[in-house]
Amino acid sequence: MNYHWDWMFFFQETDDGLKYYDWILSGLGWTTAVSLASLAVALLLGSVLGVMRTTPRRWLVGLGDAYVDVFRNVPLIVQLFMWFFVVPELVPEKLGIWMKQDLPYIVTAVVGLGLYTAARIAEQVKAGINSLSRGQRNAGLALGFTEWQTYRYVRLPMAYRIVLPALTSEAMNIFKNSAVTYAVGILELYFQYKQIIEKTSQVLEITIVVTSCYFVLAFVMNRLLAFIEARTRVPGLIVGTKGDK
Amino acid sequence: MIEIQNVSKWYGSFQVLTDCTTRVDKGEVVVVCGPSGSGKSTLIKCVNALEPFQKGSVVVDGIAVEDPKTNLPKLRSRVGMVFQHFELFPHMTITDNLAIAQVKVLGRSRDEAVERGLKLLDRVGLKAHAAKFPGQLSGGQQQRVAIARALAMDPICMLFDEPTSALDPEMINEVLDVMVQLAQEGMTMMCVTHEMGFARKVANRVIFMDRGAIVEDAAKEEFFGQPRSERAQTFLAKILNH
Amino acid sequence: MIEIQNVSKWYGSFQVLTDCTTRVDKGEVVVVCGPSGSGKSTLIKCVNALEPFQKGSVVVDGIAVEDPKTNLPKLRSRVGMVFQHFELFPHMTITDNLAIAQVKVLGRSRDEAVERGLKLLDRVGLKAHAAKFPGQLSGGQQQRVAIARALAMDPICMLFDEPTSALDPEMINEVLDVMVQLAQEGMTMMCVTHEMGFARKVANRVIFMDRGAIVEDAAKEEFFGQPRSERAQTFLAKILNH
Amino acid sequence: MSDFDFSVIAANWAFLAEGLRYTLQVTVTAMVGGILIGTLLALMRLGSITPLRWFAIGYVNVFRSVPLVQVILAFYLILPLVLQMITGKPTPIGAANSAYFTFTIFEAAYYSEIMRSGIQSIPKGQIAAGYALGFTYGQTMRHVVLPQAFRNMLPVLLTQTIILFQDISLVYAIGATDFFGAADKITQRDLRPVEMYTTVAVVYFIICFLLSRLVKRLQTRIAIIR
Amino acid sequence: QLTGTLQKIKDSGAITVGHRESSVPFSYLDANQKPIGYAMDLCAKVVDAIKAELKLPSLQVNYQPVTSQNRIPLMQNGTIDLECGSTTNSVARQQQVGFSVAYFVTSVRLAVRKDSGVKDIGDLDGKPVVTTTGTTSDQLIKMNEKGKTIDVRNIYGKDHADSFLMVESGRAAAFVMDDILLAGLIASSKNPAGFDIVGPSLRDEPYAVMMRKDDAPFKALVDKTLTGLMKSGEAEKLYTKWFMNPIPPRNVNLNFPMSAAVKAAFQHPTDKGVE
Ligand SMILES: Nc1ncnc2c1ncn2[C@@H]1O[C@H](COP(=O)(O)OP(=O)(O)OP(=O)(O)O)[C@@H](O)[C@H]1O
Ligand SMILES: Nc1ncnc2c1ncn2[C@@H]1O[C@H](COP(=O)(O)OP(=O)(O)OP(=O)(O)O)[C@@H](O)[C@H]1O
């Protein structure tokens, strides 16, 4: 293969006065910001939905199920496109114009990625709660807890511990999935990747570097959650698998 | 104290309880036995409305549990319950297991709740384990903690659902001893159990259930002397003869 | 038939078996009892090398199981084993549960294997259930199938690891009856169990274990008459007195 | 944008159908191949041979940490080079073929994690029972553990397959024409993005929704057998 | 003695032509998913010349779709031998691959909605301007931002259709891109009369056939063929066919008369790349 290797181009100056490695760093920053913000949205909403789907209320369960069905069954990129291009046309005109002109793009990206991931987290939270014996809820109720208190003090703390390994993969996934938000104009790592390829054509070097960046992000997330897992481990209790190692 | 009147319950078209009627008076100890799947657990859970039922009524201390206006959490907090699988909260220390409901439900201060919890823990002989987690205790110890947890709420009566059937044979007695003591102190108790030794020792009455119905409801002496129904006879023969 | 000599076993630095020595002769029935965690299951699993051990030797029918040259699958196929939780294969019908090892291990034809399996199923009183899956049977029925499955391999001896302790009280006897019959027909048996009624009826010897060591190894009469060690005395008192 | 113009869908339905066929083909291939390789990896990871275990751990962790779209691109570029080294002459394999390979290899990492937890969820007693009957390790896995692990995990495997089905859309990165790629290409040429994406969303939803209902049905059936 | 690509083609008896799938009218798929376009027609002539040169009348021609991201690696690893699309010949790219003489020259300009009131770069101050990620045009915004003192907000579309939609839906005031691509987008839109291409040329970019680097005999053959077509007037006929007439699949007419830059490129063929 007659490929022209050039690792030094990362230190070349670009038109905007920055160096290429600055582009990568800035992309890395946006990727992290979008991912963490989406993760927060997804955890919050996913937990609420997950809890809803385990309550005895039929309509809450139905609502939660419908949400998961819709948001899990359409590819992320299509969902983002819907939020960006289709939704502003469907809402009242004033709101639509505001969404198009004043709403920062990162909000759309975070909402899109967050809502998409929330469906998956809702599945896991539900599975975690359901994997607890029914007796745990009964024990809480028998002590006089309200339904909500059984969630707050008894079921959720255990459910989170149980699904932490699954949440770890989801948190790693969100970094990878954030690559799709370039489609709605976020200048994150994958955007910079494409941009640098276009400008320099040093495809292999940049692919290696960007891949490593994603790898490191996912790895850091993995270690962070492994740390949380270790910190929240209950003495004497063996729960599920011991996470990834 | 507990009045169960004509209670019937269905899962879909499957009837689990058929027209059950009985009562437990203040200070009485009633043992419920019967084959697996006969509805014992379901019946006892109807008492504190952990299971809803479609027909009949259950009155606890003058309050009808099936009444939609009843404050169920409050009612339940006054009825202690002990489960087959202990159901301690695995992520809390023993102390927290004992204290949390006192604080969150009865509104006691944490100090007060811990003090009361530790007193009861001492009573079941486990004071030394207060800082441990449930997973670090044996089954028998966990079940004694579960009893202490229920007692910490100062219940007016106690429900037991096969409290010893998940235990190693050696540990059964340490739990039964606590229950016997409780009975002797005059606690109102309704116990699902197959421990006929326990029934012989402290029960006032024995209820025998089969296929969702109360087949026998007799004084202890009567039941062990000569059960009326054939089904109860064979059942007794089976569980006593080995 | 089974000779266990100075067997010791460690999990890391934790010693689970300490210098265990005993033997089971042809036609003998030996009951193993002792508190939870004392190493009963571990010891019995050493007999067919389901658990490796670091010191000592176990000889079954003249073959040393710890010898690396021993063909373990072959040896195991000649030793029947019954587990606490039945361990039927839930994805196969009862017939397949009975036949598969005969076909895959002993190389019997499927017809032959099914025929032999059904004969034994009949013997444990479950012929009518041949086409069902394990999940459709009660615990007692499953355990009887498990015994039939082991017998179908024409074992030279049988190992039981608490075969009745996961069963509802009502079902214990239906399993014990099968075991008693087996013992009376002269099968060599080593049983971990707390069913002292069974031990009284058919055991030749009783072994009592505590903390990984064999504390008592005595003829039945001797054991029930007056166990030597204090630990065995308190244990017996605990499990008999309720 | 009230004036939706769906004629573009009608005019190009054959192209879209062709893309959908390709998507389904890659999905099925990667599912079957991925589960096979994934099961092998899971066995390696749970086995006692240290080098194989490390290989499996590395394999799974690497592929699970990297965005799929990059893996697709990298494999597409590197695979011909590897083949060239083996065969000694340039061996272009094409985007469409490369996707079969890439997805199988990539999804194997995910399926292997599922199979691993499936295998681990089988009670130890089942394995002991297999050995006690005289089964060898291979026979115990083959007749006792894997059939149960597979059954228990079938819903999860299918759920992963639904994700796989959606992820095939990422082959646009190498220009292969799957369902999404076909839609994208028509959009670029004929410029009806809103109509096109709405249609795509509906089609994906219908297919995935039906699949997930199938998963639910299976789940209840498996619960009954257990 | 043959070398390089010619040798490879002779040995394998086949040539692989890389093409785009939606670069109207250079290289795109028709209703039957066959690659067609102005660049494809030119390349067909090049292939004919190769057949003649190698005396291989039955040379097998394979078509391979490429994207703006993968076209260069695919050229380098031997998947494709010739790329006929809308690839800008730039100095940076010449590090990796070779280019023929230019067969088209595009100018980077602005597409705007007629009702937006934007007539020139100066009107863009403080407004959002869209360009497509991964294409060369966005460099120009940056350069112009620096040069002129106008301050635009850069936004990015995933691809040309997305970017155009941003203008169409009012998210962006203008779309900065190669004028010919803008013309194609406008012609295909629901309301072609609603858009304009405005402003001066921000830069001229030559489109050329891409091939492997440092392969002089092959490049000579390609250049000779293309130059011949330009000199003979055949290239102009092809231009008229694709740029001034209705084209498949929807019979849209781009109506894009030959610019001075293209005329110059035909008169004095050159393979010089832009900076
Ligand atoms: N959620 C449910 N849906 C349908 N049937 C149920 C449900 N819960 C219990 N049942 C059925 O109701 C019957 C009574 O159950 P219950 O648990 O009260 O029996 P039990 O007497 O306590 O038995 P055990 O001794 O096994 O605890 C059983 O046949 C059981 O299968
Ligand atoms: N895999 C293991 N790793 C570490 N310790 C173990 C392991 N398996 C068993 N043990 C320990 O070995 C000891 C003996 O266990 P074993 O299962 O033989 O006891 P047992 O007498 O059969 O008890 P039980 O009546 O509860 O079945 C126990 O203390 C147990 O905790």
Ligand SMILES: [Mg+2]
């Ligand atoms: Mg019960």
Ligand SMILES: [Mg+2]
């Ligand atoms: Mg044991």
